[in-house]
Amino acid sequence: MSALKNLLLVGGTSDIGRSTALQYAQAGWRVVLAARNPEEARRNADDIAARTGAEVTVELLDVLKTDEFAGFIDRLPALPDTVICVVGELGDQARAQTDAAHATSVIRTNFEAPALLLSLLAERFLIRGSGTIVGVSSVAGDRGRGSNYFYGAAKAGFTAFLSGLRNRLAASGIRVVTIKPGFVRTRMIEGMKTPGLLTAEPDETGRAIFRAAETGRGDVVYVRPVWRAVMTVISLIPEPLFKRLRL
Ligand SMILES: NC(=O)c1ccc[n+]([C@@H]2O[C@H](COP(=O)([O-])OP(=O)(O)OC[C@H]3O[C@@H](n4cnc5c(N)ncnc54)[C@H](OP(=O)(O)O)[C@@H]3O)[C@@H](O)[C@H]2O)c1
DSSP states (O other): OOOOOEEEEEOTTSHHHHHHHHHHHHTTOEEEEEESOHHHHHHHHHHHHHHHOOOEEEEEOOTTOGGGHHHHHHHSSSOOSEEEEOOOOOOOHHHHTTOHHHHHHHHIIIIIHHHHHHHHHHHHHHHHTOOEEEEEOOGGGSSOOTTSHHHHHHHHHHHHHHHHHHHHHGGGTOEEEEEEOOEEOSGGGTTOOOOGGGEEOHHHHHHHHHHHHHTOOOSEEESSTHHHHHHHHHHHSOHHHHTTSOO
C-alpha cells in the first residue's frame, strides 16, 4: 500500500484551487483535480506536475449533476485523505433578482452541490474512520448584503452545513474545516476595486488553506485574519441601522 496521501480538489480550474493544489503537490501529495472543463484542468495539472514532480490527474465533474456524485466517487483512483471544495459562482445579483434560472445556478453552485458532494464523501470517510473535509465558503455568508444576497445566502447555507457536519463528526476524528476568504485577486472579482489590506493573493490563499487543513487546528478560518474583526463588526450592526447602509 502506498504511503502517499491523496487530495481531491473540486474546482480544479479555479485560481484558488490551482494555488491550493500546488501546495499539496509540493508537500508530496497525489492530487486529483475535478472540473467540468477537463482541458483547462489538465493545463493546471500539467503545470503543477512539472513544477513539483507530483502525480496530478483530472476527473470530469459538473457539480450541478448531483445524481452523478456517487459514481464519481466510486471512479476515483483512491478515496481521498482530504477533499477540498472550492467551486463557486459569484453570479450577477441584479440579474438573479428576476432571472430564476440564474439565481438557481448561484444557489445550487455555492450551496446545494458542495453540500451534497461533501455529504457523500463524509459518509465514506466515516466508514474508513478518517478524512479531512474542507469547504471554501465566504465572508459574504456572514451577513446578507443588498449587493450580493443570493451569493451570500448560498454561502451562509454552505457555512451552516459545514458547521452541522463538523458538529456531527466531531467525535469520529474526521475534521471539517470552513475557509472564509475575503477578497481574493482571482478572475471571480476581476475589475472590482478592493482595498489592498482586505485583498489576498491566490497563492496566499492556497497556503492558508493547506495550513488550515493539514497543520492547523482551527475550524473556521478567515484567510486574512483582519476579516474576522471586520465581519464581527458588520454582524453586530443593528438591523435598523444596517438596512440604511449601502453595502
Ligand atoms: N475571489 C474571491 O474574492 C472570493 C472571495 C470569497 C470566496 N471565494 C470563493 O472561493 C472559491 C474559488 O473561487 P475563485 O476566486 O478561485 O474563482 P474562480 O476561479 O471563478 O473559481 C470558481 C470555480 O468554480 C467552478 N465551477 C463553477 N460551477 C461549476 C460546476 N457546475 N461544476 C464544476 N465546477 C464549477 C469553476 O469552474 P469553471 O472554470 O468551469 O467555470 C471554477 O473552477 C469559490 O467558492 C468562491 O466563492 C472567492
